[in-house]
Amino acid sequence: MDAFLHQVLAGLATGGIYASLALALVMIYQATHLVNFAQGEMAMFATYFAWSLINAGVPYWPAFFLTVIFAFVLGVVIERVIIRPVENAPVLAVVVVFIALLVILNSVTGWIYSYTIKTFPSPFPAEPIFGKYMSAHEAGAIGVTIVVLLALYAFFRFTPLGLAMRAAAQNPDSARLVGIRVGWMLALGWGLAAAIGGVAGMMVAPIVYLDPNMMGGILLYAFAAALVGGIDSPGGAVLGGFMVGVLENVLGAFVIGNELKLAVALVLIIGVLTVKPSGFFGKVFVTRV
């Protein structure tokens, strides 16, 4: 029972990271109806930036916030410079751009930092808490995730800018007619998604260690989480993230073994797409014409 509880709690910690990345995917998806395959590599790149800062002697939390800002700017610049010219291109062309971005970020990071695995510090103490069920880092990661998610929810729900971003994603023509600069809202969305990814990267790096390929598997779990929750539902993506995290950990520990863990994500993806493509929380809207 102890072991089981331990696995569930550890699953919640990684689940929070999947949830963040899944939310980043959903944010881009809502505005563009495309899945940004480079989301994980953008997060990885931001995490390396944090590593550089920390290595240069910057204390953890200042480095953390500088990295969030760096990731935000990176996201905005990528949207403005790379994505915007292909805005109206066919879907496959954009997908190719996303994949190219993935490969380029991965290779550039490897070129700058080498492919050797590095350790990444955690800001939380090393001792376990909650009666040894959970490491302090896992608890801290859950806390950070929840703070990020709540801040984001408040931003979209209660601020005029958040409302304008939702409007721009839903109905760009009408949004322009009330004066919203739709192009900038998209760029802002990319920036926010990249910033969330950066936080996820910094939270997962102490667990999986830092290397240019660290986000590959995590992006798959995040994708599974987004699909389970419903690719157009931010709340669903978050719940899906925690569900996938727990499921993957428990199944990996007790049923199928750690080697087959990633298959859980793939099975989930195929299962959801065949049985319930809208996911568990994908909203069905009634529209009159």
Added chain:
Amino acid sequence: MAALLEVAKLHAAYGPTRVLHGIGLSMEQGTITTLLGANGAGKTTTLRALCGMVKTQGEVRFEGGRIDAKATEDIVRLGIAHVPDGRGTFVNLSTEENLRLGAYVRKDRGNIDADLERVFGYFPRLKERRTQQAGTLSGGEQQMLAVSRALMLRPKLMLLDEPSFGLAPLIVKELFGILRTVNQKERVSMLVVEQNAAMALELADHAYVIETGRVVLSGTAADIKRDDNVRRAYLGY
């Protein structure tokens, strides 16, 4: 007095298909002007051209300044509110969120709550529907919402694209009555595109008749109403 809106030799095209062939019109501050014409005459395109939603050639002046090269988002900031064809409802947002978006570009954020009450005064039904998802409102309610969203801008000029479309006659009457009130009380100028020529001429001070992208007739609403050709073609008696 300089005209509020002045359009000269306005051309517009969708790709290779030319729709407007040199439209010219002029509007005084505080008046209601209507654009009449058959389907495909270019009425909707004229409105879309005025707020930068289609590529145009020619000159559009608003309060004396050129706006024909401006982006839609910037034209809104000058105080031109467009109630588009199809109403442009943000269907997944609540009624109140739709209305707040109408005031998005306003700097005087403190007055927005008061303005919500102001439009609820015109359309009490929307107040009852305040938290409801806008896509679930009836057609008439969505049209009221579209007009209200435009009013939230506190516009100088409203462009209304077929406000009567798909509405029951009684609701059309109510809506046009409110437009008249808004025009008189708030001095909001309006450019109304309509298929329902009888209602539009009742409401408007001036009228233009458009055929295949050209103005073929213009004058005061009263004169146009008496014109034999208009009577036969648009009023049906």
